[in-house]
Amino acid sequence: MIDCRKVAQHLYEYIDREVDSxxxxxxxxxxxxxxxxxxxxDLEAKLKEFVCRKAAACPGTDELKSRILEELRKVAxxxxxxxxxxxxxxxxxxxxxxxIFLFVFGLPHIGGGPDPMIVQAAAEHQNxxxxxxxxxxxxxxxxxxNSLLESQIGFDPEVVYFSHIWPxxxxxxxxxxxxxxxxxxxxxxxxxxxxxxxxCQDASRWMPRGKKVRRSGxxxxxxxxxxxxxxxxxxxxxLCCAVGKESQEKLLNFTRSV
Amino acid sequence: MVxxxxxxxxxxxxxxxxxxxxxxxxxxxxxxxREFEELAIPHTDALLRTALRMTRNQSDAEDLVQEAxxxxxxxxxxxxxxxxxxxxxxxxxxxxxxxSYRNRAKRPQETSFDEVEENFLYNKLAEEGRAGTNPEKExxxxxxxxxxxQVLDRLPEEFRMVxxxxxxxxxxxxxxxxxxxxxxxxxxxxxxRGRKMLQKGLWDHAKKAGxxxxxxx
Numbered sequence: 442m443i444d445c446r447k448v449a450q451h452l453y454e455y456i457d458r459e460v461d462s463x464x465x466x467x468x469x470x471x472x473x474x475x476x477x478x479x480x481x482x483d484l485e486a487k488l489k490e491f492v493c494r495k496a497a498a499c500p501g502t503d504e505l506k507s508r509i510l511e512e513l514r515k516v517a518x519x520x521x522x523x524x525x526x527x528x529x530x531x532x533x534x535x536x537x538x539x540x541i542f543l544f545v546f547g548l549p550h551i552g553g554g555p556d557p558m559i560v561q562a563a564a565e566h567q568n569x570x571x572x573x574x575x576x577x578x579x580x581x582x583x584x585x586x587n588s589l590l591e592s593q594i595g596f597d598p599e600v601v602y603f604s605h606i607w608p609x610x611x612x613x614x615x616x617x618x619x620x621x622x623x624x625x626x627x628x629x630x631x632x633x634x635x636x637x638x639x640x641c642q643d644a645s646r647w648m649p650r651g652k653k654v655r656r657s658g659x660x661x662x663x664x665x666x667x668x669x670x671x672x673x674x675x676x677x678x679x680l681c682c683a684v685g686k687e688s689q690e691k692l693l694n695f696t697r698s699v
Numbered sequence: 700m701v702x703x704x705x706x707x708x709x710x711x712x713x714x715x716x717x718x719x720x721x722x723x724x725x726x727x728x729x730x731x732x733r734e735f736e737e738l739a740i741p742h743t744d745a746l747l748r749t750a751l752r753m754t755r756n757q758s759d760a761e762d763l764v765q766e767a768x769x770x771x772x773x774x775x776x777x778x779x780x781x782x783x784x785x786x787x788x789x790x791x792x793x794x795x796x797x798x799s800y801r802n803r804a805k806r807p808q809e810t811s812f813d814e815v816e817e818n819f820l821y822n823k824l825a826e827e828g829r830a831g832t833n834p835e836k837e838x839x840x841x842x843x844x845x846x847x848x849q850v851l852d853r854l855p856e857e858f859r860m861v862x863x864x865x866x867x868x869x870x871x872x873x874x875x876x877x878x879x880x881x882x883x884x885x886x887x888x889x890x891x892r893g894r895k896m897l898q899k900g901l902w903d904h905a906k907k908a909g910x911x912x913x914x915x916x
Contacts, residue, residue, distance in 0.1 A: 449817075453887075453890065453891055453894065454887070457865060457871075457872070457890070458871075459871065459872050480821070481818060481821055484820060484821050484824070484835055485894070487835055487839070488820065488835070488894070488897070488898065489866055491835075491839045491847075492847060492851070492862070492866050492867075492897060493866045493867050495842070495844045495847035495848065496748065496752065496847060496848060496851055496863065496866065496867045497748060497867050498748070498844050498848075499744050499745075499747055499748035499751075500747070500751075500757070502743045502744050502747050505743060505747065505761050505764065505765070506740060506743050508765060509740065509743065509764070509765050509768050509769075510736065510740065512765060512768075512769060513732070513735070513736070513768065513769070513772055514732075516769060516772060516773070517732050
């Protein structure tokens with residue numbers, strides 16, 4: 442049998458419906474019989490109801506609602522203009538591809554202009570990636586990145602190792618890599634050149650430093666780890682990443698082994 | 700979110716991962732837009748009344764709500780369908796308030812509430828020999844809405860917020876913990892202390908306004 446002390450201890454949780462059903466039944470039975478406890482309960486419950494009623498009063502929001510809807514429509518129409526730059530973007534990809542091949546293989550056979558093969562292949566391989574961050578959040582916080590990772594790729598948000606260097610983070614890119622959760626984080630630590638890559642997968646981490654290359658005014662970073670080669674560059678504040686097929690297989694083996 | 704990015708392969712065996720800027724113009728964006736309006740906009744009233752108690756200022760509160768909606772809209776593809784959108788919106792708004800509005804918020808004098816004893820209001824009412832039936836009725840009947848809101852506004856922010864989220868918005872302790880990014884135990888203890896402060900605040904206000912008299916006076 443529950444006593445007055447225990448009722449007092451759990452009274453607020455009882456009122457807030459935060460106790461289990463067994464405790465709730467015990468408290469209910471007790472306050473039916475115990476007048477001081479009932480009076481306490483009654484006053485607290487009424488106080489809650491009273492404050493709720495008074496504080497729930499809200500000034501009209503019709504004007505605010507229409508203002509918000511208008512703003513939302515404005516935002517919704519913005520990306521259409523971005524879309525017009527698709528060709529510019531594709532050209533950029535082709536050019537980047539050319540530069541990377543030149544750099545990696547020294548092959549002189551790449552021409553300019555959008556590569557129809559890339560456009561074609563792009564249409565066919567959409568399923569490889571599940572998530573990107575189209576635009577950097579204005580203020581990047583661990584919370585926002587956590588909730589992004591959590592909601593998008595079911596990534597355990599506790600596994601963020603880099604809080605101490607977080608302020609230097611410039612971009613990140615969440616993806617699945619051959620069905621495995623992965624996130625690329627691009628860091629530009631002050632006074633240091635290079636890139637850090639984090640592959641988050643079952644709490645494993647992978648963080649190579651890269652070598653910075655400059656071609657035609659654009660910076661590329663080559664990173665290699667465990668024999669995997671990757672080339673990164675940023676585009677409109679986003680991190681783009683190219684991975685060799687061979688490296689991709691190695692990478693897959695690497696993530697399987699951890 | 701399949702289709703938000705593009706993978707392309709070349710004959711040289713390189714795979715490119717690049718964000719697709721055309722994504723937002725897809726049909727999906729239109730569906731998202733409608734869905735967002737239907738799911739999120741009905742919570743405007745709730746968000747505004749809590750924003751008012753957070754910022755304690757009408758125009759800041761409206762700006763905060765609007766900004767929270769825009770932010771939620773931008774991140775809507777990360778909202779897990781079927782989960783509680785109300786809690787999600789409140790979390791976004793609370794983060795926004797803490798990160799960028801808190802310092803702007805006009806700070807009326809916050810009452811210091813050191814050591815409010817347990818059962819404060821109950822004891823006060825009992826002292827006056829009013830502990831019969833409905834001793835609180837007289838007090839509650841006299842207090843106007845704006846007076847109660849003023850009393851709330853004088854609670855220190857961390858207590859005011861948990862009281863609003865629990866009393867008014869009806870969030871469970873673990874939801875409040877999630878929204879405010881604090882421990883469950885912290886929610887409990889803030890709510891406990893918040894209640895005591897509220898009792899003292901209401902009593903002191905009622906005394907000042909002449910609604911009640913202390914027995915000793």
